[in-house]
Amino acid sequence: MNNPFSYGGIVKGKTFCNRVSEQKDLIRAADNNEKLFIHGERRVGKTSLLKTVIQKIEKKRGICFYIDVWKCLDEDDFSRVCASAFAEYAFKEKRSVGEKLRTLFAGIAPSFSIDETGQPSVTLLRAHSNQTGPLIDEILKAPERVRAMEPDRPILVVFDEFQQIREISGSKLEKIIRSRVQEQQSVSYFFCGSRTSLLKKMFLKKGSPLYRSSGHYPIESISLNHWRPFIKAEFTTAGRVITSETITALVEATGGHPFYTQMLCSALWDITNDTVSASDLKSAVNLLLERENSAYTTLWSALPELPRKMLRAVATENPLFKPTSGKTVRTHGFASPSSSKSALTYLIDRDHVAQNKDGGYFLVDRFLGMWCRRNLTL
Ligand SMILES: Nc1ncnc2c1ncn2[C@@H]1O[C@H](COP(=O)(O)OP(=O)(O)OP(=O)(O)O)[C@@H](O)[C@H]1O
Ligand SMILES: [Mg+2]
Structure with missing residues (x-):
């Protein structure tokens, strides 16, 4: 049987663990035309969650x-990416495509073609030479125009x-x-990203x-009580045995962070057959630390x-x-509080x-944390 644990891409359906309350919150926010800024550390599962939510909303038309x-x-680039996304509405509906496109992009002369991947690709020109202002300003009116067609x-x-x-x-x-979003009272907007410190500057400074244009919604790691049935089911479906204690130790090691949890589960799957023991978990961690050793050393x-110094301190x-x-300054060898602060800012700005x-403060890469504790402790 293939390894059921995957990390790196978008997960959905059976490979998507829980997030039931987040899905409910986000679907409700969309129903209420809310504007939300959604943030969470790197690889915590934001895109997978958004795609799952989108799929459910689309199911409800x-x-x-x-x-x-x-x-x-x-x-x-931004103008073209937005225009292509909005144009998909006209293509999906199939009827009166040309008329819909002209309505969505009134004021711009859109010319569309379908590229080799089946995506609409778009060229935009001003319809009238006396128009001023950026094209994107016009393009961002499209959702409101869809609203007028789809009340x-x-x-x-x-x-x-x-x-x-x-x-x-x-x-x-x-x-x-x-200014565009403010006008669109009956359209919901989610602004999502992983550079939490930068996003906070954009929305909370x-x-x-x-500033304060949207509510904010943090995406956290997945808790042990949600991971437990998910991990257990993957092993038992394949006729393998894993104890609750081993799952607890595994999720404690990764802090429940989805990417690192899937990565460790995947390594554990690869090195075991029938019964998974606590020492197998240690071997899986060692395997990952060895695999990442050269990247961490670099x-x-x-x-x-x-x-x-700050990396080691954290x-x-x-x-x-x-x-x-x-x-902290004394124990970890900084000259002053300001030098420890600037070292911390350096690591935060680079998402470490x-x-x-x-x-x-903690290290985002849970395995880098383990590697530092193993190799750098004096
Ligand atoms: N609900 C989930 N259930 C199981 N695994 C998940 C879940 N969400 C995320 N993952 C794991 O985390 C990985 C990263 O997920 P995803 O790309 O959605 O995160 P992200 O926060 O958008 O990442 P980035 O910060 O790189 O944009 C997935 O490949 C998968 O291994
Ligand atoms: Mg993402």
């Missing part, structure tokens, strides 16, 4: 537009990896998005164009001295609560370290 900002390098269906626009907007345009696109060697304290306290809801 809702209209969803999923826009991945990650691949956009400039405003022009009774829920409409949701999802921007994934939304923080990329700041990188490609400073705050220019955020200003345009804010006074003076930022999107990462460690490439870090400047102070961030290295890994050994696990989590680190007071990064600038006299005790994040903060949990109790305020403690």
